[in-house]
Amino acid sequence: MLEKIKKTIHTLAESGPWPIFLLVFAHLFNIYANHYPTVPIPELLQEILLYGGGGMLLAWVLKYFILDWTRPNTIGLILLLIEFYFSPAHQSWKSLTGNSFWSSYSLLLPILCLFLLLSIYLAIRKLRYRFVKLITSCTMLMIPVSGVQLLRLASSERSHAQITSFRPLDKKPDIVLILLDEYAGTSSLRSFFQFDNREFTEQMKSLGFQEVPGSSSLYNATVFSMASLFDMQPLNLPGNHVSNLENWRKGVQRINQNKWTNFLNANGYKSYNASIFPFNDQPAFEDIFHFHIVGAARLNHFNTSRTIHRDLFYHFYTKNLFGQSKKTFLQKMIRDLNDFLRSQTEKVVRNPPGPDFHYMHLFLPHDPYLMNENGEDVEVEVALNPLNKQAYLNYLRYTNKRIVEMLLAMMQNNEETIFIVLSDHGWKNMRTPSPDGIEFNTILFVKGLTRALPDSVQVPNVLPHVLEQLYDSTFSKQKSRPVFLYD
Numbered sequence: 001m002l003e004k005i006k007k008t009i010h011t012l013a014e015s016g017p018w019p020i021f022l023l024v025f026a027h028l029f030n031i032y033a034n035h036y037p038t039v040p041i042p043e044l045l046q047e048i049l050l051y052g053g054g055g056m057l058l059a060w061v062l063k064y065f066i067l068d069w070t071r072p073n074t075i076g077l078i079l080l081l082i083e084f085y086f087s088p089a090h091q092s093w094k095s096l097t098g099n100s101f102w103s104s105y106s107l108l109l110p111i112l113c114l115f116l117l118l119s120i121y122l123a124i125r126k127l128r129y130r131f132v133k134l135i136t137s138c139t140m141l142m143i144p145v146s147g148v149q150l151l152r153l154a155s156s157e158r159s160h161a162q163i164t165s166f167r168p169l170d171k172k173p174d175i176v177l178i179l180l181d182e183y184a185g186t187s188s189l190r191s192f193f194q195f196d197n198r199e200f201t202e203q204m205k206s207l208g209f210q211e212v213p214g215s216s217s218l219y220n221a222t223v224f225s226m227a228s229l230f231d232m233q234p235l236n237l238p239g240n241h242v243s244n245l246e247n248w249r250k251g252v253q254r255i256n257q258n259k260w261t262n263f264l265n266a267n268g269y270k271s272y273n274a275s276i277f278p279f280n281d282q283p284a285f286e287d288i289f290h291f292h293i294v295g296a297a298r299l300n301h302f303n304t305s306r307t308i309h310r311d312l313f314y315h316f317y318t319k320n321l322f323g324q325s326k327k328t329f330l331q332k333m334i335r336d337l338n339d340f341l342r343s344q345t346e347k348v349v350r351n352p353p354g355p356d357f358h359y360m361h362l363f364l365p366h367d368p369y370l371m372n373e374n375g376e377d378v379e380v381e382v383a384l385n386p387l388n389k390q391a392y393l394n395y396l397r398y399t400n401k402r403i404v405e406m407l408l409a410m411m412q413n414n415e416e417t418i419f420i421v422l423s424d425h426g427w428k429n430m431r432t433p434s435p436d437g438i439e440f441n442t443i444l445f446v447k448g449l450t451r452a453l454p455d456s457v458q459v460p461n462v463l464p465h466v467l468e469q470l471y472d473s474t475f476s477k478q479k480s481r482p483v484f485l486y487d
Contacts, residue, residue: 014069017059019136020076024052026139026146027084033150035249037256040283055080074128077135087304153249166266169470172355173448174417176348176410179275179359180399181222181366184426185441186213192430192439195393200400204445207407209419214456215444217425221485225424226277227254228460230261234480247485252277260463264357274344275361285361330383334370337363341406348410348417364399365392373397387429418448418466422459440482 028048032039055076062072189195201211217225218234224247228234231254237247261280264271273282344360368383369391375398382391403421411417423442430439444462446453453465464475 016069017056017063017073017076019073019132019139020055020059020080021052022139022143023077023080023084023135024048024055026142027080030142030146033146033153035252036150036153037253037278037281040278042283051080051083070129070132073132077132081135083304087307153253166263167471169267171470172267172269173470174348174351174356174358174414175269175420175466176358176417177360177420177422178403178406179226179361180403180421180423180443181361181363182425182428183365183396183399183423183443184430185215185423185443186211188426188430188439188441189396192427193389193393197396197400200404203400203404204421207404207411207447209421209445209447210449210452212444212446212453212455212457215422215442215459215462216440216456216482217423217442217459218440218480218482219485220425220428220439220482222424223248223251223255223277224483224485225459226275227251227258229422229462230255230279231258231460232260232464232475233460233478234483237483237485240483240485255279256281263467267355269355269357270352272347272356272358274340275359277361279359327377327380330368330370330377330380333368334377337370341402345406345409348414349412351414362399364402365396367392367395369395371395371398373401375401392427416448419446420462420466421445422462424459439484 025048028044028051032044058079059069059072059076062075063069066072184192186197186201189197201213205211218228219225224235224237227250235250235254237250255275256278257280261271263269264280271280271282273279274285276284278284341362344358348358367386369378369385369388370383372378372391372394378391378394382388385391407419407421410419422444426439426441442459444453444457446462446466449466449469451469453462457465458480460480461477464477467475
């Protein structure tokens with residue numbers, strides 16, 4: 001058996017550029033397996049073809065000038081190892097040393113290291129042959145290990161999603177959920193900003209919405225708030241840090257498959273996912289504003305070439321090219337926002353036959369604060385400063401106007417539709433945990449329910465209240481303690 005494995009490794013290492021493709025596949029499949037289900041399969045295949053195909057093409061070109069496969073494979077593998085693994089090492093270095101000059105610009109070192117490594121491995125035949133065999137062996141081992149991890153996570157998600165079953169409804173109204181990212185609740189606006197949002201709340205009431213002024217989230221991070229909303233219960237998080245990988249994975253899994261998606265599927269609902277997360281096995285909608293660590297960003301977030309591009313873009317472009325180029329960029333973001341709001345409104349207005357669930361994730365009033373309350377462009381420095389309280393409030397006022405406009409359009413010919421307007425958490429810069437949980441206060445308006453919601457509802461209990469009225473029965477709800485997650 002061992003001899004067969006050795007022979008296979010020898011064949012792969014010496015008969016073509018297969019070690020290059022194996023390394024690409026093993027690396028990207030490992031990311032996919034460890035971040036399931038955040039990476040869409042089409043984008044995984046696209047990256048595999050990009051790097052694997054490009055690396056193999058380079059090796060074939062080099063083979064035209066070199067007699068054996070060892071040197072072309074060595075060159076391709078060194079380039080890929082730097083591309084895939086130097087940036088994570090650099091990120092670890094930055095976490096230890098902080099954002100000094102050396103930690104910021106030392107990412108350019110691979111350009112120098114590359115020539116040194118190529119010189120060594122191309123000069124010593126025996127060393128480079130062992131190098132190719134070693135990389136081939138490691139990648140062949142990584143693939144089954146990643147496969148086991150993927151099966152474990154997929155099995156865990158399926159078993160969780162099957163916990164609750166729902167009987168079919170006789171009457172199936174359309175349901176529209178509009179998520180306003182970082183919209184602070186009435187109490188938070190009054191206590192932290194000294195801002196009275198009464199004009200907007202009165203407008204919403206005049207449209208037939210019930211305000212739930214005491215609603216609150218359990219978490220101060222979007223992914224976990226949305227996970228608890230759709231799963232209708234708190235999350236059992238292993239740590240108290242937002243960036244904890246296990247926390248993120250669990251949060252995204254619970255958004256994708258949960259008790260609420262069980263209800264939708266049991267009743268034949270068609271889901272429209274316009275969020276940054278996978279939902280009901282639909283891929284995430286393109287995020288036009290931010291680099292979230294979901295979707296395809298997981299595949300290339302720490303690739304060296306793209307990290308160099310991002311760092312150079314930040315250090316040179318954002319610090320030195322503030323003029324018209326940045327203004328043009330902000331104007332493009334405004335156009336994209338308007339197109340997004342218009343397209344999502346039209347989907348609801350068209351109201352195709354059959355029950356529909358619309359999940360819209362709006363980056364309103366989340367930074368960048370693109371406009372003031374009158375819909376006028378703001379200065380670049382104002383838009384890109386997430387700590388600017390006045391810019392946040394102005395953008396919140398603008399958000400109020402756009403939401404009312406959207407709802408007026410959506411409610412035409414949709415008299416039976418249930419509308420839920422909800423925020424995930426308050427302003428993210430309210431970072432001091434407090435015993436009364438004021439920073440977890442959210443905005444919540446509902447329309448289309450026959451019974452009023454209690455004045456104080458936590459996010460995980462919003463959808464159980466909806467189900468109670470649809471089924472005319474009682475669903476389990478619990479009062480939970482908020483969890484403050486640190487960056």
